[in-house]
Each structure stands twice: as C-alpha cells, then as structure tokens.
Amino acid sequence: xxxFTKSLCIILLLILAFAGCKDDKEVEPKNALMHDGRxxxxxxxxxxxxxxxxxxxSGQVLFxxxxxxxxxxxxxxxxxxYGIGHGIYFxxxxxTGTELDEGEYTFDNDFTIEVKTFFDxxxxxxxxxxxxxxxxYELKEGxxxxxxxxxxxxxxxxCIERNSKHVTxxxxxxxxxxxxx
Numbered sequence: 629x630x631x632f633t634k635s636l637c638i639i640l641l642l643i644l645a646f647a648g649c650k651d652d653k654e655v656e657p658k659n660a661l662m663h664d665g666r667x668x669x670x671x672x673x674x675x676x677x678x679x680x681x682x683x684x685x686s687g688q689v690l691f692x693x694x695x696x697x698x699x700x701x702x703x704x705x706x707x708x709x710y711g712i713g714h715g716i717y718f719x720x721x722x723x724t725g726t727e728l729d730e731g732e733y734t735f736d737n738d739f740t741i742e743v744k745t746f747f748d749x750x751x752x753x754x755x756x757x758x759x760x761x762x763x764x765y766e767l768k769e770g771x772x773x774x775x776x777x778x779x780x781x782x783x784x785x786x787c788i789e790r791n792s793k794h795v796t797x798x799x800x801x802x803x804x805x806x807x808x809x
Contacts (some may be wrong), residue, residue, distance in 0.1 A: 640711040661692070661714055661751065663765070663789075668714040668753060670799055671695045673781070676706070677725040678808040685773050686725035690718040690772075692783070692799050697757055699804075706806055710758040716785065716797055718772060720746035726805065727782060733772040735787070746772060749787070751795050765789035 661667050661668045670692045677688035687757055696713030723743050736745035755762025770787025778798070785797040 631710065650777050654799065659801065661716055661753075661795070663687070663751065663753065663795050665795050666753070669694050670714065670797065671801075672697075672718070673695070673760075673783070673799055673801060673803040674699070674706075675728060675803040675807050677805070677807045677809055678719075680725070681721070681741055682742070685721045685723060685741065688720050688722050688725070690720060690746075690783075690803070692716050692797065697755075699741065702727075703809060704806075708758075712714040712754070712756050714751075714753050714755065715748055715757075715794070716751045717741045718746045719748040725807070725809070728803070730774050731775055735767065735769045735771070751787075751789065765791065765793075765795070767795065770795070 648660050658739050661670050668693060671745040672687070672692070674691040676689040676691070676759055678689060678727065681687055682728045693715035694713035697709065697715055700708045700710065713748060718733075720733055721741055721743050731744055733744045733746050735749070736747045739747055748769040751767065753763040755764070767787045768790050770785070773784040775782040779802050780800055781798070781803055783799040785795065787795045789795050
C-alpha cells in the first residue's frame with residue numbers, strides 16, 4: 629500500500645508539472661486600440677491613396693476601425709463613412725501608392741512630407757461617424773510600425789494624444805485599398 633501511495637503521489641506531481649508547462653509559441657496580441665486604461669476592438673483597415681506629391685511620394689490615409697463603422701462605396705470609391713464605433717486615422721507618406729512600406733513611420737509636426745512620416749492624425753472612441761459626435765483626440769507624437777505577413781499587415785501603434793495620454797494599438801489583417809487620386 630505504501631508503494632502504491634508513493635507511486636500515485638509521483639504520478640500526480642508529474643501531471644501537475646506538465647500541466648503547468650506552456651507552449652513556447654508567441655501569443656499574438658488581439659486587434660485592439662487602448663487609451664487611458666480602456667480597450668476597444670478594431671477589426672478592419674482601409675488604405676486610401678490620395679495622390680502623388682511633387683517629389684514622387686504618395687499621400688495615403690490609413691484608417692483602422694471597429695465593426696460598427698461602415699463604408700458606403702459608389703463606383704469603387706468611398707462615398708461616405710457612417711455607423712458608431714472606434715477608429716484611428718493617419719495621414720501619411722509612403723514611397724508607393726498601392727501599399728504601406730514596411731518599417732517605422734514617425735509623427736511629423738513640421739509637415740516635411742518625407743517618406744515614412746505621418747501627420748494630421750487622430751483617434752475616436754464611441755464615435756457616430758455620420759454626425760461626428762464622440763470622443764476625438766488629436767495625436768501629437770508617436771510611431772507606427774508596419775510589417776507584412778503575406779496579404780496581412782501587422783501594425784503596431786504607440787502615440788501620445790493632445791492631453792498627453794498614451795494611445796496604443798495592434799492590428800493584424802488585410803487593408804482594403806481605395807485609389808482616391
């Protein structure tokens with residue numbers, strides 16, 4: 629009986645030891661926007677080409693939003709944005725007009741129109757995009773990191789808004805492209 633109890637204790641200890649082991653795979657962060665201790669889901673992204681600048685760079689808009697934000701199209705172009713939800717908006721400069729360049733984009737207060745910079749950016753929470761009601765915060769500094777994984781973009785955002793509060797976000801997924809040049 630003593631050997632049986634001893635064996636049972638060893639088996640239970642081994643089960644507990646292996647149950648506590650985690651898979652070494654990296655856990656992918658969820659698609660979310662964080663501000664002032666609050667978390668908001670984001671589920672889709674748009675990349676809008678605005679046109680070429682004098683030096684050959686491309687002006688673009690990156691817009692990430694929650695499911696409640698809807699896009700109305702007309703003839704392959706954006707007619708309007710409506711619905712209620714959350715979003716983050718960047719006007720940025722890229723070397724190409726049809727995709728985002730990989731790398732780090734930085735906030736440009738001086739509007740130098742250099743590749744991999746952004747400006748006129750803001751975040752909105754609980755916004756009604758038809759009436760423009762909601763919590764809007766203009767971004768004043770920060771960075772946007774862009775990576776590609778096949779058809780998906782991996783976007784990590786770390787910015788400061790005008791009230792000096794952090795705005796962070798992570799998004800992994802495709803970007804719907806519109807050429808509004």
